[in-house]
Amino acid sequence: MNIFLRILLMVFAAAVFSACGLTIEGVHYGWPVESVLSVGNQNLVEDGHHGLSFSVAQIAEEEFKDSTALRGQTVRLLRSDEGYYFLTAKGFKNVYVMKPGSGQLSLKSTIAVSSVGLKEPALNQRPPYIELLDGNSVIRLTRDDMVEGKKQ
Amino acid sequence: MRQLSRIAYLFTLLFASASLLLAQQSDYAIKRNFDTTYKSIFNRVEAANSIGALDSMKSEMDSLELRNLPHADFLDKALYPDTFVDRIRSLRTLHSLTYEKVYLIQTQGLKVEELETKIIYLTGKLDTLTTQRDRLLVELQEAKKTNTQYREIIRRLQANLQAKDRLIFALVDSIFLPYGKDSAQISDLHREAIGRKLEKANVLTRVEEIAGENAAFLSVTQLQPKDYGSVIDQYQQFSNRWKGLREKITAAVLAGSKYGTGAISGPSGKAKPGAPAPPPETPGARVDSLLLLWESRLQTMIWDGITKEFTTKGITVDPFHDGPSFASSIRNYMNTLKASGQDASTFVNDVWKARIDKEWREALVKPGVLGSAEYAALDREVSQLTRPAIDVKFIVYSVIVILLALAVWWFFIRKPKNVAPAAKKP
Numbered sequence: 001m002n003i004f005l006r007i008l009l010m011v012f013a014a015a016v017f018s019a020c021g022l023t024i025e026g027v028h029y030g031w032p033v034e035s036v037l038s039v040g041n042q043n044l045v046e047d048g049h050h051g052l053s054f055s056v057a058q059i060a061e062e063e064f065k066d067s068t069a070l071r072g073q074t075v076r077l078l079r080s081d082e083g084y085y086f087l088t089a090k091g092f093k094n095v096y097v098m099k100p101g102s103g104q105l106s107l108k109s110t111i112a113v114s115s116v117g118l119k120e121p122a123l124n125q126r127p128p129y130i131e132l133l134d135g136n137s138v139i140r141l142t143r144d145d146m147v148e149g150k151k152q
Numbered sequence: 153m154r155q156l157s158r159i160a161y162l163f164t165l166l167f168a169s170a171s172l173l174l175a176q177q178s179d180y181a182i183k184r185n186f187d188t189t190y191k192s193i194f195n196r197v198e199a200a201n202s203i204g205a206l207d208s209m210k211s212e213m214d215s216l217e218l219r220n221l222p223h224a225d226f227l228d229k230a231l232y233p234d235t236f237v238d239r240i241r242s243l244r245t246l247h248s249l250t251y252e253k254v255y256l257i258q259t260q261g262l263k264v265e266e267l268e269t270k271i272i273y274l275t276g277k278l279d280t281l282t283t284q285r286d287r288l289l290v291e292l293q294e295a296k297k298t299n300t301q302y303r304e305i306i307r308r309l310q311a312n313l314q315a316k317d318r319l320i321f322a323l324v325d326s327i328f329l330p331y332g333k334d335s336a337q338i339s340d341l342h343r344e345a346i347g348r349k350l351e352k353a354n355v356l357t358r359v360e361e362i363a364g365e366n367a368a369f370l371s372v373t374q375l376q377p378k379d380y381g382s383v384i385d386q387y388q389q390f391s392n393r394w395k396g397l398r399e400k401i402t403a404a405v406l407a408g409s410k411y412g413t414g415a416i417s418g419p420s421g422k423a424k425p426g427a428p429a430p431p432p433e434t435p436g437a438r439v440d441s442l443l444l445l446w447e448s449r450l451q452t453m454i455w456d457g458i459t460k461e462f463t464t465k466g467i468t469v470d471p472f473h474d475g476p477s478f479a480s481s482i483r484n485y486m487n488t489l490k491a492s493g494q495d496a497s498t499f500v501n502d503v504w505k506a507r508i509d510k511e512w513r514e515a516l517v518k519p520g521v522l523g524s525a526e527y528a529a530l531d532r533e534v535s536q537l538t539r540p541a542i543d544v545k546f547i548v549y550s551v552i553v554i555l556l557a558l559a560v561w562w563f564f565i566r567k568p569k570n571v572a573p574a575a576k577k578p
Contacts, residue, residue, distance in 0.1 A: 032179070032229030032230045032232070033179045033180050034178075034180050076180075122178030122179075122180055122181065123178075124178060124179045125179065133177075136176060138176055
């Protein structure tokens with residue numbers, strides 16, 4: 001009897017465990033086109049199209065050592081096919097790769113792309129990469145690093 | 153010129169496309185450029201008011217499509233839920249609809265403008281003719297005129313009235329023309345517009361005035377028998393045009409403000425206080441009654457004139473007042489002549505042939521008077537009245553033929569009877 005009860009409990013636990021671990025594979029998060037977002041006075045950017053808003057104060061602090069440096073500027077944001085957010089802007093030396101979490105974005109990696117700062121950056125979706133354009137320069141990025149192109 | 157500009161445009165386009173291929177392009181820039189250009193063209197097409205502008209926008213649309221064709225897949229995603237093809241199609245549809253609308257406005261606008269000018273011209277011309285008519289009537293009433301002068305004034309007055317008849321209906325046509333010929337298909341809005349135009353051009357009053365003038369003309373003039381043909385034509389043309397337009401004019405005038413309220417104001421334009429409301433009058437009823445008066449006067453003058461032709465020759469016929477009674481009267485008179493054996497030559501030669509057939513035939517053959525068939529029948533019957541039993545011409549021709557036959561026989565066929573026999577040779 002005890003053995004039977006144990007087996008039943010084990011089967012039940014296995015079923016519950018498998019239900020909780022439901023995973024869908026092959027999800028594409030990629031946006032077809034980057035969002036060019038204006039930074040407001042509160043350092044907030046809002047992407048109405050994707051229903052996304054967050055503060056860029058920490059990014060500005062990280063990039064310029066000034067949390068208000070991006071006020072009135074525009075940042076370029078593109079979500080990769082894997083679901084990471086790639087963020088950069090004019091004058092940035094890096095591309096910030098952010099991983100979405102529960103009510104948060106955490107830094108996945110900082111990819112150094114320019115020693116002098118980007119002039120006219122733009123992000124293109126080129127699965128499995130993200131393409132960074134700046135003038136005639138083309139750099140291909142993954143979530144961790146650049147795979148093609150040269151640092152300016 | 154347009155062809156050249158298109159070629160130049162295509163070259164620019166190819167150059168631009170080549171440049172774009174060379175330079176790296178941001179997807180965002182492609183989308184933004186497409187959106188901006190699309191919105192710009194869309195707004196300009198929507199607001200376009202000339203065919204020329206729309207033609208140039210057509211080239212811009214072609215260019216937009218051609219330039220972005222390589223990015224169609226990307227734009228399909230970036231423009232979601234729209235697609236690149238959807239956007240281009242909607243732009244072309246809008247262009248096509250606007251083109252049609254602008255074309256209609258331009259062509260109809262021109263036509264309407266043309267007709268408005270014509271209406272103003274015709275109204276002015278009618279006023280001029282009215283002034284001229286007043287002057288002619290004054291001249292006509294002056295006693296000291298020679299017969300030639302009198303006839304000339306009558307002729308001019310008649311020409312004046314005919315011109316007014318033509319002009320008033322040309323004016324009515326000009327008002328109705330932009331709205332099509334079928335009155336049943338005219339919308340209430342258009343009917344009101346026509347009503348306002350009719351009222352503005354004072355059309356109904358003018359038609360009444362012209363019908364009244366024509367009726368009055370008959371009472372102040374003494375026409376010659378041969379004048380009646382054209383006067384009858386004039387009446388019939390006016391009457392037919394009025395009958396054809398009456399319904400349309402009435403409906404339009406009723407739809408207009410003047411009669412639309414249901415109350416008809418007096419000539420002064422103000423209803424008298426305390427006075428009972430006037431009975432509702434159909435617009436055009438006055439024209440109808442004036443036409444009746446005109447016709448009645450015309451008929452009276454014709455039949456009175458013809459009666460005089462008989463009485464002046466001492467011939468008493470039954471009184472007549474229209475075509476059937478005239479035919480009946482003439483036939484009765486001819487029967488009386490035949491029955492009594494009286495000499496019909498005065499009636500036939502002096503009255504019928506010399507006066508009726510020579511002077512009045514043109515008026516009598518008109519459909520509303522006696523009609524050509526009835527006149528021909530009467531004329532035949534009258535002619536037979538004096539025809540002799542044996543035709544003299546027939547006898548004369550017969551005698552001539554017999555004499556000619558005898559002459560031929562005498563000179564060519566007959567053999568001489570007493571020819572002396574030739575002397576015998578010894």
